[in-house]
Amino acid sequence: MCDLIHYRVEDGLALIGLNRAPVNALDQSLRAALINACERAAADITVGAIILYGAQGLFSAGADIKEFGTEACFAEPSLPGTLTRLSEIHKPLVAALGTLALGGGLELALACGYRIGEPGARMGLSEINLGLLPGAGGTQRLPRLIGAESALNLILSGEQIDAERARMLGILDRIATSAEQLLDEARAYAHELIDCGAPARPAEAWPNPAEDLPDDFLARYRVEHEPRWKSRLAPRLVLSALEAACLLPMEEGLVRELTLFKQAEASRQSRALRHVFFAEREARRIPQIEAAVALRKINKIAVIGAGTLGCGIAMNFADVGIPVALMDLDGRTLNRGLERVRENYQLSVKRGKLSAVQVQQRMELLFGTLDYADLSDADLVIEAVCEKMEIKQQVFLSLEKFCKPGVILATNTSSLDIDALAATVSRPQDVIGLHFFTPANVMRLVEIVRCQATAPDVVATAMDIAGRIGKLPVISGNGAGSIGNRMLEPYAREAHRLVLEGATPAQVDAVLTGLDLNMGVFSMLDLAGIDVSFLMREANRAAIAHDQSYCCLAEELYALGRYGQKSGRGFYLYEGRSRTEDKEIVTLAEQLARELNVTRRCIEDLEIHDRCLFTMINEGIRLLDEGIALRASDIDLVWINGYGFPAHLGGPMHYAEQLGLDTVLNRILHYRHVQGEYGEMWFRPAALLERLVAAGKCRIEKI
Numbered sequence: 261m262c263d264l265i266h267y268r269v270e271d272g273l274a275l276i277g278l279n280r281a282p283v284n285a286l287d288q289s290l291r292a293a294l295i296n297a298c299e300r301a302a303a304d305i306t307v308g309a310i311i312l313y314g315a316q317g318l319f320s321a322g323a324d325i326k327e328f329g330t331e332a333c334f335a336e337p338s339l340p341g342t343l344t345r346l347s348e349i350h351k352p353l354v355a356a357l358g359t360l361a362l363g364g365g366l367e368l369a370l371a372c373g374y375r376i377g378e379p380g381a382r383m384g385l386s387e388i389n390l391g392l393l394p395g396a397g398g399t400q401r402l403p404r405l406i407g408a409e410s411a412l413n414l415i416l417s418g419e420q421i422d423a424e425r426a427r428m429l430g431i432l433d434r435i436a437t438s439a440e441q442l443l444d445e446a447r448a449y450a451h452e453l454i455d456c457g458a459p460a461r462p463a464e465a466w467p468n469p470a471e472d473l474p475d476d477f478l479a480r481y482r483v484e485h486e487p488r489w490k491s492r493l494a495p496r497l498v499l500s501a502l503e504a505a506c507l508l509p510m511e512e513g514l515v516r517e518l519t520l521f522k523q524a525e526a527s528r529q530s531r532a533l534r535h536v537f538f539a540e541r542e543a544r545r546i547p548q549i550e551a552a553v554a555l556r557k558i559n560k561i562a563v564i565g566a567g568t569l570g571c572g573i574a575m576n577f578a579d580v581g582i583p584v585a586l587m588d589l590d591g592r593t594l595n596r597g598l599e600r601v602r603e604n605y606q607l608s609v610k611r612g613k614l615s616a617v618q619v620q621q622r623m624e625l626l627f628g629t630l631d632y633a634d635l636s637d638a639d640l641v642i643e644a645v646c647e648k649m650e651i652k653q654q655v656f657l658s659l660e661k662f663c664k665p666g667v668i669l670a671t672n673t674s675s676l677d678i679d680a681l682a683a684t685v686s687r688p689q690d691v692i693g694l695h696f697f698t699p700a701n702v703m704r705l706v707e708i709v710r711c712q713a714t715a716p717d718v719v720a721t722a723m724d725i726a727g728r729i730g731k732l733p734v735i736s737g738n739g740a741g742s743i744g745n746r747m748l749e750p751y752a753r754e755a756h757r758l759v760l761e762g763a764t765p766a767q768v769d770a771v772l773t774g775l776d777l778n779m780g781v782f783s784m785l786d787l788a789g790i791d792v793s794f795l796m797r798e799a800n801r802a803a804i805a806h807d808q809s810y811c812c813l814a815e816e817l818y819a820l821g822r823y824g825q826k827s828g829r830g831f832y833l834y835e836g837r838s839r840t841e842d843k844e845i846v847t848l849a850e851q852l853a854r855e856l857n858v859t860r861r862c863i864e865d866l867e868i869h870d871r872c873l874f875t876m877i878n879e880g881i882r883l884l885d886e887g888i889a890l891r892a893s894d895i896d897l898v899w900i901n902g903y904g905f906p907a908h909l910g911g912p913m914h915y916a917e918q919l920g921l922d923t924v925l926n927r928i929l930h931y932r933h934v935q936g937e938y939g940e941m942w943f944r945p946a947a948l949l950e951r952l953v954a955a956g957k958c959r960i961e962k963i
């Protein structure tokens with residue numbers, strides 16, 4: 261038998277171990293080896309039962325994602341065909357689940373009649389995260405095992421559940437005493453099955469999966485959940501597959517599932533989500549930094565600045581058991597900050613996500629101080645003070661004085677030159693940017709900004725610690741706004757200008773949310789604070805001074821003290837959580853347009869889409885050309901995880917590739933032409949975009 265499978269017969273049992281590192285992805289070669297091994301065991305009269313297990317522990321992470329979109333995906337033996345065949349073998353099959361069984365991996369286990377898992381095993385049908393539905397029997401076998409409602413919830417959430425929950429649901433029959441005992445206890449289970457003459461498959465627990473449910477259950481489920489799915493295709497296909505499970509016999513249900521799966525697999529959305537999956541893995545690879553570089557030890561953190569951001573940052577570390585000193589020079593701000601952290605945690609208790617004991621443990625890890633001297637034992641200090649260079653430099657000088665050698669000095673700046681900040685201290689090799697996004701305890705993205713002098717081990721340690729607190733770190737070069745905010749600049753600029761020319765904030769926002777962005781640009785600016793974006797412009801005045809119309813509406817709102825949600829009024833009016841349009845914005849825009857000689861007109865939605873999106877994409881391509889972004893896919897991750905760009909569009913760079921780079925270039929050139937002086941100023945195609953189109957390239961890469 262080939263190396264992909266470990267095969268042995270012992271004491272009347274065939275033991276079949278999947279052995280394809282690192283995660284037993286079920287590609288064509290493994291499928292072929294698996295079916296051969298199972299046929300051999302089925303034909304061997306000395307074998308009474310068959311055990312499937314992961315030879316290296318982990319059971320299987322499912323179908324091989326690299327095969328999707330290629331012929332290999334359904335090359336014989338296909339996964340659905342393999343699992344159907346396994347389910348027909350006339351001997352009991354026991355799946356012994358170690359570590360993980362995801363997607364097709366769990367479907368493989370469901371095709372077996374019996375399942376045992378190690379106590380720490382996690383399992384789930386995670387296909388939805390790839391814009392897919394389970395396509396190897398999962399949508400038909402799971403509802404018959406645990407009922408339609410539980411199956412639907414599990415498949416639509418893509419959630420990984422633990423062994424205990426899987427046993428409660430009926431997915432696992434047994435949980436082994438320990439990981440080490442898994443195989444032995446699977447053997448014992450198989451012998452019991454043989455001894456009692458158990459059938460190859462037990463009778464279905466839910467032959468009619470929707471038995472207990474009202475007739476209109478699926479229709480009501482759709483009405484209730486559809487708004488949250490926005491334009492995502494996969495959840496709708498899952499529902500159709502579940503409907504088939506409830507209405508059709510198994511054989512027909514499997515055929516229907518496969519048709520739906522192929523529709524999902526061929527969709528742009530799934531292609532985009534697969535791109536995101538590989539982008540996240542690629543983002544961990546940083547050229548010139550060896551995987552083996554020794555990391556600095558990080559046992560204690562200090563966060564400077566007890567504002568919203570600083571508190572959110574501190575919570576991330578307390579959440580994973582790392583002690584944090586939260587420092588502020590102002591006692592009242594510090595107390596308010598610590599109070600805010602406690603309130604945040606209490607909210608999690610109310611939602612059932614944390615227990616009171618867990619809150620207490622986290623609060624005990626947080627230590628408030630007004631004194632730099634208390635930071636002497638910190639291994640990583642993150643400053644999150646106000647966005648002014650002089651103030652940040654002052655903080656760094658104090659850190660230099662009080663912190664031990666080798667400490668990593670991180671700044672959370674979103675717009676300032678970190679090389680200039682690093683030059684303030686005598687240890688620039690220890691300085692790095694760690695740009696968290698608000699709310700920092702929730703948002704997944706951290707931009708890791710590498711400066712000229714940043715030492716490789718500092719970069720590697722920053723990537724590692726970000727991963728330890730559950731964030732997605734993306735590396736960026738130093739430059740005003742790093743990746744995300746630099747692209748936000750033209751995006752927001754065009755949105756402002758469009759309102760000056762005749763659109764309303766609500767119209768602009770509706771075009772963007774219509775594309776499934778979490779939030780429109782004006783809602784986002786109101787949430788972040790108009791005072792905050794004002795400070796970012798202040799840091800960049802020289803570059804924008806030539807355009808009098810530049811975000812002039814926001815300048816006006818700032819002067820009026822309309823700071824957004826926090827002051828109850830910004831681009832919109834706020835009352836509690838509800839938001840309404842503000843007619844005064846139109847009056848203000850009309851007045852400003854008159855003063856600036858800007859002609860107002862009716863603006864089409866397509867123009868809003870093109871101007872906001874294509875200028876932002878153009879800037880992203882420039883970032884790649886300048887080397888600030890390492891890869892186009894890193895840019896996608898930044899916008900998906902930091903700015904609410906829909907993952908099922910794959911991020912702005914992937915979206916541009918789907919639309920066609922020539923289209924993007926032509927639309928930029930179109931606005932350059934029709935927008936006159938303004939167009940000349942801002943609609944300049946990135947040189948790399950022009951090179952890519954000239955070379956006939958479809959993908960955004962550095963050439």
Ligand code: 3H9
Nearest residue numbers: 283285321322323324325339362363364386394395396541
């Ligand atoms: C499916 O099953 C469809 C079926 O219903 C129907 C079919 C007809 N395929 O993430 P890591 C690679 S859809 C190929 O760094 P971790 C990964 O790229 C599938 N490759 O480690 C990486 O490679 P590299 C449903 C895969 O410990 C390496 O393995 N399954 C696959 O942080 C290590 O991975 C899923 O959605 C795969 N299925 O996380 C599970 N999985 O080193 C997707 C992993 O070259 N996978 N790789 O960069 C995961 O969620 C995580 O990878 C996992 C491990 C939790 C398994």
